[in-house]
Amino acid sequence: xxxxxxxxxxxGPVKPGLPLSIFDSVHVGIDEFGLPVRVPxxxxxxxxxxxxxxxxSALLNVLVAYAALCxxxxxxxxxxxxxxxxxxxxxxxxxxxxxxxxxxxxxSRIQTMMxxxxxxxxxxxxxxxxxxxxxxxxxxxxxxxxxxxxxxxxKKQREEFASLLRDLVARGRAVGIIVIAAxxxxxxxxxxxxxxxxxxxxFAGRCTNxxxxxxxxxxxxxxxxxxxxxxxxxxxxxxxxIAEGGSPQLVKTAYLDDRTCAAIxxxxxxxxxxxxxxxxxxxxxxxxx
Ligand SMILES: Nc1ncnc2c1ncn2[C@@H]1O[C@H](COP(=O)(O)OP(=O)(O)OP(=O)(O)O)[C@@H](O)[C@H]1O
Numbered sequence: 001x002x003x004x005x006x007x008x009x010x011x012g013p014v015k016p017g018l019p020l021s022i023f024d025s026v027h028v029g030i031d032e033f034g035l036p037v038r039v040p041x042x043x044x045x046x047x048x049x050x051x052x053x054x055x056x057s058a059l060l061n062v063l064v065a066y067a068a069l070c071x072x073x074x075x076x077x078x079x080x081x082x083x084x085x086x087x088x089x090x091x092x093x094x095x096x097x098x099x100x101x102x103x104x105x106x107x108s109r110i111q112t113m114m115x116x117x118x119x120x121x122x123x124x125x126x127x128x129x130x131x132x133x134x135x136x137x138x139x140x141x142x143x144x145x146x147x148x149x150x151x152x153x154x155k156k157q158r159e160e161f162a163s164l165l166r167d168l169v170a171r172g173r174a175v176g177i178i179v180i181a182a183x184x185x186x187x188x189x190x191x192x193x194x195x196x197x198x199x200x201x202x203f204a205g206r207c208t209n210x211x212x213x214x215x216x217x218x219x220x221x222x223x224x225x226x227x228x229x230x231x232x233x234x235x236x237x238x239x240x241x242i243a244e245g246g247s248p249q250l251v252k253t254a255y256l257d258d259r260t261c262a263a264i265x266x267x268x269x270x271x272x273x274x275x276x277x278x279x280x281x282x283x284x285x286x287x288x289x
Contacts, residue, residue: 020071021131022041022072022073022178023072023137025038025039025041026039026040026041026063028059028063028253028254029059029062029252029253030251031250032250039243041067041201042137043173043176044173045169045179045180045200045201046063046181046200046201048060048205049203049204049207050186051206051208053236054205054231055205055236055255056143056182056184056203057182058255059203059237059239060085060143060180060182061084061085061088061261062253062254063139063141064180065088065256065264065265065268069271071275072131072137073139074093074137075088075091075093076094076106076139077095078095078106078140079097079141080098080143080144080151081097082097084143084144085143087258091265091272098147098152100153101153101157103161104161107161107165107168108164110172110177111167113177114167114172117129117135117175118174120135128173129174129175129176135176137177137178138177140179141181142179142180144182145181145182145190146183146185146190149161149162149165165179165181166195169181169198170198186212186215186216187212191216196215200244201241201242202216202241203216203240203242203251204242204248205228205231205237205239206228206232206233206235206236206239207227213228213229216228217242221240221248226247235252237252237255
């Protein structure tokens with residue numbers, strides 16, 4: 001089977017006739033003028049915050065769908081609810097549900113891989129991964145940070161999760177580890193400023209107040225008139241997107257319903273099985289929680 005192209009997926013424009021690549025920008029939706037909004041993910045991380053029902057998982061699924069169709073990218077999924085990202089589990093190197101011990105083991109392994117990749121780059125006198133590199137990028141998608149960092153397990157485990165996550169977000173970019181994390185609890189205990197500022201991209205779906213919106217976007221934006229609290233609760237998928245150093249932009253995210261996700265996941269799973277049959281995978285953690 002041939003790798004899927006943009007014409008097949010309508011997920012965003014890349015070079016016609018070529019498979020999707022994580023080194024290209026990902027179509028995430030449209031702006032208030034109806035123009036496409038694209039986000040380059042490689043060498044960056046993305047934080048998604050907002051109240052329940054704001055459309056966080058929907059955006060996460062759009063991004064994971066794109067990544068699943070990229071043969072130059074592997075998937076790691078952590079989802080306390082299991083069903084938000086569960087459709088992509090067959091495309092993923094690892095899928096962890098509501099299991100803090102497995103989540104910690106998985107993040108530790110990724111941390112080791114990250115250190116090894118840096119050692120390799122150092123030996124090569126290089127600073128970051130390139131499209132033709134010996135190793136592929138990883139998208140680490142987490143639906144509900146707070147589940148692992150503030151809800152499940154004991155205090156030590158939650159703190160260890162927060163610390164591993166912070167390290168991956170802080171150091172993973174250059175070696176192709178892209179963290180995309182969502183939370184319905186944009187509060188300072190879950191997203192302290194020091195962690196928030198490590199995310200190059202931040203999307204705030206509707207938030208319950210200005211302060212939650214600022215916790216996702218950055219301090220002071222609400223005072224300047226940019227608050228995700230102003231987004232209608234009847235408009236899921238609408239939110240403010242900000243890139244590091246930029247200003248917020250109103251976006252309505254793309255949406256893939258469950259059937260479409262299932263179809264893309266089946267296609268991507270088959271494509272990956274064929275393409276990566278001879279490659280080692282990050283398989284130490286069993287694929288179900
Ligand atoms: N971009 C979109 N366009 C149209 N509808 C959307 C969009 N995003 C989300 N929705 C609708 O909103 C519903 C809730 O979205 P979603 O599950 O992504 O919210 P959430 O923020 O992840 O909620 P929770 O925090 O409770 O998991 C979806 O089932 C869908 O019907």
